[in-house]
Amino acid sequence: xxxxxxxxxxxxxxxxxxxxxxxxxxxxxxxxxxxxxxxxxxxxxxxxxxxxxxxxxxxxxxxxxxxxxxxxxxxxxxxx
Numbered sequence: 001x002x003x004x005x006x007x008x009x010x011x012x013x014x015x016x017x018x019x020x021x022x023x024x025x026x027x028x029x030x031x032x033x034x035x036x037x038x039x040x041x042x043x044x045x046x047x048x049x050x051x052x053x054x055x056x057x058x059x060x061x062x063x064x065x066x067x068x069x070x071x072x073x074x075x076x077x078x079x080x
Contacts, residue, residue, distance in 0.1 A: 025078045032065055032075045039069040 036053065043049025051069040058064030062076040 025080070028075055028077045032067070032077065035067055035073050035075075039067060043069065 036051075039049070039051050043051060049069065051067065054066045054068070056064050056066075058076055060076075061079050063079060065075045065077055067073045067075075
């Protein structure tokens with residue numbers, strides 16, 4: 001993932017991505033789509049994969065989107 005889209009914070013099993021304050025929602029949405037595209041392309045390249053996307057209400061006025069594809073990636077998308 002490119003550093004200018006979002007900053008990454010690593011936890012034990014999940015990568016959380018929070019938007020920079022300047023243009024939050026669009027940056028995080030771009031990061032979600034970039035990660036999802038990468039996981040699908042890598043899965044196709046390997047010949048098999050399982051990918052799950054879950055969205056739920058998060059804290060602080062955000063929607064939490066989790067992409068599970070071998071490793072989990074958590075994104076906090078501002079609602080407004």
